[in-house]
Amino acid sequence: MLTATRLGKHYGKAPALTGVSFELHPGEVTAIIGANGAGKTTLIKCLLGLLQFEGDVLINGIDARKKPKDARRHIGYVAQTPAFHPDLTVSETMVFYAALREVPVEEARERIASVNLDGEQDKLAGALSGGMRQRLALAVALLGSPPLLILDEPTSGLDIASRIELRELVTSQRTAGTSVLLSTHWMEDVPYIADRALVLDNGRLVYDGSTTALAGTEAAGSRLYLRLNGHSKEVAPRISELTGHEVRRSGDWLVATCPPAQKAAIVESLVASGVHVLDFRVEEASVEEAVMRFRRQQGDGR
Amino acid sequence: MNAAYVVYRKEIRDAVKSRWLAAFAITFAVVATLIALVQGQGGALGSQGLTRTTASLVNLGLMLVPLLALVLGAASIAGERERGSLATLMSQPITSTELLLGKYAGLTAALWLAIGLGFGGAGLLLAFVGATAGLAAYFGFVLLSAVLASALLGIGMLISVLSDSRLKAIAIAVLAWFVFVIAYDLGAIAVALSLTPSGRMLFLTVLANPVESVRILSVMGIETDLDILGPLGTYLTDTLGRAGTVGFLGAALAAWTVVPVAIAAWLFNTQDS
Numbered sequence A: 001m002l003t004a005t006r007l008g009k010h011y012g013k014a015p016a017l018t019g020v021s022f023e024l025h026p027g028e029v030t031a032i033i034g035a036n037g038a039g040k041t042t043l044i045k046c047l048l049g050l051l052q053f054e055g056d057v058l059i060n061g062i063d064a065r066k067k068p069k070d071a072r073r074h075i076g077y078v079a080q081t082p083a084f085h086p087d088l089t090v091s092e093t094m095v096f097y098a099a100l101r102e103v104p105v106e107e108a109r110e111r112i113a114s115v116n117l118d119g120e121q122d123k124l125a126g127a128l129s130g131g132m133r134q135r136l137a138l139a140v141a142l143l144g145s146p147p148l149l150i151l152d153e154p155t156s157g158l159d160i161a162s163r164i165e166l167r168e169l170v171t172s173q174r175t176a177g178t179s180v181l182l183s184t185h186w187m188e189d190v191p192y193i194a195d196r197a198l199v200l201d202n203g204r205l206v207y208d209g210s211t212t213a214l215a216g217t218e219a220a221g222s223r224l225y226l227r228l229n230g231h232s233k234e235v236a237p238r239i240s241e242l243t244g245h246e247v248r249r250s251g252d253w254l255v256a257t258c259p260p261a262q263k264a265a266i267v268e269s270l271v272a273s274g275v276h277v278l279d280f281r282v283e284e285a286s287v288e289e290a291v292m293r294f295r296r297q298q299g300d301g302r
Numbered sequence B: 001m002n003a004a005y006v007v008y009r010k011e012i013r014d015a016v017k018s019r020w021l022a023a024f025a026i027t028f029a030v031v032a033t034l035i036a037l038v039q040g041q042g043g044a045l046g047s048q049g050l051t052r053t054t055a056s057l058v059n060l061g062l063m064l065v066p067l068l069a070l071v072l073g074a075a076s077i078a079g080e081r082e083r084g085s086l087a088t089l090m091s092q093p094i095t096s097t098e099l100l101l102g103k104y105a106g107l108t109a110a111l112w113l114a115i116g117l118g119f120g121g122a123g124l125l126l127a128f129v130g131a132t133a134g135l136a137a138y139f140g141f142v143l144l145s146a147v148l149a150s151a152l153l154g155i156g157m158l159i160s161v162l163s164d165s166r167l168k169a170i171a172i173a174v175l176a177w178f179v180f181v182i183a184y185d186l187g188a189i190a191v192a193l194s195l196t197p198s199g200r201m202l203f204l205t206v207l208a209n210p211v212e213s214v215r216i217l218s219v220m221g222i223e224t225d226l227d228i229l230g231p232l233g234t235y236l237t238d239t240l241g242r243a244g245t246v247g248f249l250g251a252a253l254a255a256w257t258v259v260p261v262a263i264a265a266w267l268f269n270t271q272d273s
Helices: A040-047 A068-072 A090-100 A105-114 A130-142 A160-175 A187-193 A211-216 A232-243 A260-272 A287-301 B003-017 B020-041 B044-048 B051-083 B085-090 B096-128 B135-162 B166-195 B199-207 B210-222 B231-269
Strands: A002-011 A014-024 A029-033 A054-059 A075-078 A148-152 A179-184 A196-201 A204-210 A222-228 A248-250 A253-258 A277-284
Touching (some): A002 A040, A014 A040, A014 A054, A014 A204, A029 A040, A040 A054, A090 A130, A179 A187, A196 A211, A253 A260, B003 B020, B085 B096, B096 B135, B096 B231, B135 B166, B135 B210, B166 B210, B210 B231
Parallel strands (some): A148 A179
Antiparallel strands (some): A002 A014, A002 A054, A196 A204, A222 A253, A222 A277
């Protein structure tokens, strides 16, 4: 579906992307993860041909540099902060983009309804709220049912209900065989949405693999807070043995760091050995923390 | 449907919807009619028809049309870039050249409509009330105004492509207007004459400014004797003749129309969206 080879981009002398290579397969949902400034948006804009770049991008076998127009026919794109012509109504905006994508006007109307904007058809795009503008961008991106959907930080600024809706939309697109590439700096979204993750750090690809495997790595570590009914002194070394990390105390709580996939196993093991778990809570690692750990691991490995 | 054509249609629709087209058409019509009425009070409208109206309109029209064309062109791409809609547009199946040419064609058509409805409408009205003498020269000026609008719109779009904000683009466009329309008469021609005081140098100076080229062509439409242009007129009569002069000035205007748009398209294609 998409092959990126040794992608590079410089802003002046500063490198924004360096040697990024990966492939996307049909029906696969891939998350690009990285802290702010890691190069997620730059990577997406290179794939769309919005930026001049080094390296090669093939979309459905079409060279995005040589034939950007043909390549973009296969892509639907939702920007992080979508912008439209403020003096066009929702309906006029859809008709305009439908004409650009050579899609019948009827489909434009259907797409408006599919993103629940049918009550706002006559509203000017400039008067839409951020969430509504995002829906409009999604409706535009879906015009012509492109085989690749690229979403740049699609959950930022959305309320919980809209985030759930978006997850459902991504799932339905995957079921329909569409490849989805989305960027996020919310680690917690990733396991729910994506099959595969690409982790970017300072413009370099530091992880390319399944999200399940990512969740099992030390780098994506969770912090598990446990409040036990006594036995804390005896239990702490046992948890430490399971996780390979030192367990520290914070007031009444024991704090253990572990791969996200190990959390349930730790609680299960404690309960099985008769320890009474009064309360527990979990803090997932932020992308920044995860990337820092990746960096540390890579440094250790050298 | 061709992507450039889709953008072209949108530009015309925007011009109609935002009412700037109507506002300028009315302004042009009022200006032309007022000038004719002022001439008419002195009795000139009856005896000389539109000839004196055209002569007066050349000076005023050559100030208004360039300003409108340059500012519209300057706001076009820079405006899209500033509000972020350029990235939305360029993520669609459209090339940067198609987008630029579609915008250029749409804005040109809208400008032609404003000029045609304004100056042209006023001319038809005046002809209807009996001012038929000099009608050809009047409509010749209307046509030349449209050509000038196309040339300066291209220069405005080149400014737009090179500017990172709408405000900056408009400021540079106003400066360009000042240079082409005001400072050129006062400065460039004087400097040229002080270097080589010849008709040839004056003619080269005229070719280097589309506004001056249109001014000379408009005067040629009104006056049969080019001596009214002084040393320049003598040079044109003796060296090039009427047809040669029209050919040279026409070619210069064609170059002023095509070259800035071509450079803008080339630069736009090499830029990040």
